Amino acid sequence: MFRTSVLSFMLLFGASTYGAEAGDDTALQERLQAHITFLADDLLRGRQPGTEGYDIAANYVASQFRQMGLRPAGTDGSYFQQVPMRRAWLNDGSAKLELLRDGQVRSFRFVEEFYRSPSLAHVNSELQAGMVFAGYGIDAPLLEYNDFDGLDVEGKVVVVLRGQPLDFPSEEGAHFSSGREVLKNLVSRGAIGVIMIHTPRTEQKFAWSRVESLVGMPSMGWLDEQGQVFAGFEQILGGAMIHSPAAAALFEGAELQLAELLARDEAGEPLPGFELPGEIRMGQSSRHESISSPNVAAYLPGGDPLLNSEFLVYMAHLDHIGELHGEGHGDVINNGALDNASGISVMLETARLFTEREAPRRSVLFLAVTAEEKGLVGSEYFAQNPTIPREQLAGVVNLDMPLLLYDFGDVIAFGAEHSTIGDAVQQAADREGVALTPDPFPEQNIFVRSDHYRFVQQGVPAVFLVTGTSSADGTTDTKAIFEGFLKDHYHTPSDDLNLPINYRAAARFTRVNFGIGDIIANQLERPRWREGDFFGDTFGR
Numbered sequence: 096m097f098r099t100s101v102l103s104f105m106l107l108f109g110a111s112t113y114g115a116e117a118g119d120d121t122a123l124q125e126r127l128q129a130h131i132t133f134l135a136d137d138l139l140r141g142r143q144p145g146t147e148g149y150d151i152a153a154n155y156v157a158s159q160f161r162q163m164g165l166r167p168a169g170t171d172g173s174y175f176q177q178v179p180m181r182r183a184w185l186n187d188g189s190a191k192l193e194l195l196r197d198g199q200v201r202s203f204r205f206v207e208e209f210y211r212s213p214s215l216a217h218v219n220s221e222l223q224a225g226m227v228f229a230g231y232g233i234d235a236p237l238l239e240y241n242d243f244d245g246l247d248v249e250g251k252v253v254v255v256l257r258g259q260p261l262d263f264p265s266e267e268g269a270h271f272s273s274g275r276e277v278l279k280n281l282v283s284r285g286a287i288g289v290i291m292i293h294t295p296r297t298e299q300k301f302a303w304s305r306v307e308s309l310v311g312m313p314s315m316g317w318l319d320e321q322g323q324v325f326a327g328f329e330q331i332l333g334g335a336m337i338h339s340p341a342a343a344a345l346f347e348g349a350e351l352q353l354a355e356l357l358a359r360d361e362a363g364e365p366l367p368g369f370e371l372p373g374e375i376r377m378g379q380s381s382r383h384e385s386i387s388s389p390n391v392a393a394y395l396p397g398g399d400p401l402l403n404s405e406f407l408v409y410m411a412h413l414d415h416i417g418e419l420h421g422e423g424h425g426d427v428i429n430n431g432a433l434d435n436a437s438g439i440s441v442m443l444e445t446a447r448l449f450t451e452r453e454a455p456r457r458s459v460l461f462l463a464v465t466a467e468e469k470g471l472v473g474s475e476y477f478a479q480n481p482t483i484p485r486e487q488l489a490g491v492v493n494l495d496m497p498l499l500l501y502d503f504g505d506v507i508a509f510g511a512e513h514s515t516i517g518d519a520v521q522q523a524a525d526r527e528g529v530a531l532t533p534d535p536f537p538e539q540n541i542f543v544r545s546d547h548y549r550f551v552q553q554g555v556p557a558v559f560l561v562t563g564t565s566s567a568d569g570t571t572d573t574k575a576i577f578e579g580f581l582k583d584h585y586h587t588p589s590d591d592l593n594l595p596i597n598y599r600a601a602a603r604f605t606r607v608n609f610g611i612g613d614i615i616a617n618q619l620e621r622p623r624w625r626e627g628d629f630f631g632d633t634f635g636r
């Protein structure tokens with residue numbers, strides 16, 4: 096799952112459901128274990144895009160596709176779609192953030208007080224400019240909300256709180272408050288820099304103490320036909336995330352202090368915009384490299400000549416975050432056993448279940464994508480450069496980090512309420528005797544935070560399927576397991592094969608996942624957005 100979308104799941108205890116006993120699925124369990132064991136091995140060194148470890152994983156997936164008799168759906172008759180990317184590394188010690196006021200210079204300390212990622216747009220950049228506070232940096236006409244009303248930010252560094260107003264509908268809000276939308280707003284108004292304040296509300300989703308683990312990790316972006324990084328925002332010469340205790344200094348002498356703004360943020364009260372006294376100076380230097388990393392794609396042709404030009408898409412990200420840098424770590428390899436070797440394994444065995452039966456009416460595409468952890472990069476490249484015409488993509492089921500650690504009693508399908516795919520998920524869950532739980536974490540905006548969202552942005556309905564938080568027997572303390580994973584193992588070297596992966600649960604999850612596609616690929620009506628749905632209305636065509 097995407098790094099900036101760290102979740103601190105709160106558990107809800109839904110009614111547990113006892114499922115119908117599956118037949119003997121030992122062979123399925125063994126195969127799932129085989130995939131995860133291969134993909135999460137130390138030899139692959141955390142499957143970072145652009146490394147041998149990732150490429151070996153990609154070859155493994157292609158080889159499995161071929162073994163199952165699936166047809167290539169990459170480019171040039173291959174299983175691969177190479178994604179051209181820029182990889183950027185921040186030069187050690189180059190990140191600078193200084194406040195200039197009343198003849199004094201206050202330097203903020205990198206990582207302890209502020210953080211910035213490597214710049215994909217600039218090898219070197221430096222700026223000095225005045226500052227404007229602009230709420231959350233959101234302009235959402237649909238919600239009759241605009242943080243820029245009456246503000247002139249041209250040539251300025253815009254200071255914003257990370258996040259969104261408390262009363263925003265969560266998914267729409269997540270769209271409007273995403274880094275990309277905020278940067279678009281700044282660029283269109285002529286701003287040249289941005290400082291995002293990591294608030295106490297942000298802290299609940301992603302603890303500042305985890306920022307340190309990002310140091311030494313590269314940024315990646317895909318290149319368009321002109322060789323430019325897509326959504327690279329070259330006009331923005333400086334950017335930083337600042338921890339709120341340090342950010343208070345930016346507001347000294349201003350008409351409102353940060354503490355007051357944070358209190359309003361917590362209380363859901365409106366935030367005014369205003370100029371801040373003094374100037375900010377920012378600088379950085381980054382190293383750029385050109386790399387390519389493959390998406391892996393294959394398909395099963397549908398059996399109905401009237402429907403088989405339409406494709407149901409299963410997808411999962413194959414990459415993970417590589418190795419830790421710096422001193423003092425024991426195990427440095429982030430194996431990503433559950434993030435997302437598990438999702439890939441379930442997708443592979445879902446494909447096998449399809450190949451063992453009569454072909455469905457529609458065709459089914461299986462897509463393993465690269466660089467999810469770098470900002471949904473491989474999926475966006477595919478969604479914008481599909482190897483199958485976009486209008487033939489009927490719907491998406493995405494698998495990312497299913498927690499296969501206990502016999503689950505329910506599944507969650509983020510996005511189920513947005514399209515008729517939700518009906519298929521309900522039927523598939525019923526078939527397998529598990530409950531379908533409505534999104535229990537609306538405040539986490541998970542629907543906009545994994546690969547399927549890049550397809551949603553191209554108008555394709557999608558769901559993101561994960562195991563739920565109730566146990567099948569109703570007695571297991573899943574809360575401890577679930578929260579323990581997110582706290583202790585998520586994006587750390589201990590998301591590895593030492594976890595007690597429950598392959599019985601993995602097999603069951605695979606059957607639910609298969610059921611969704613089996614229903615969608617065989618029903619007469621193509622999936623569609625619900626009437627009046629925000630995402631359908633915004634992106635649908």
Ligand SMILES: [Zn+2]
Nearest residue numbers: 096097098434
């Ligand atoms: Zn992840």
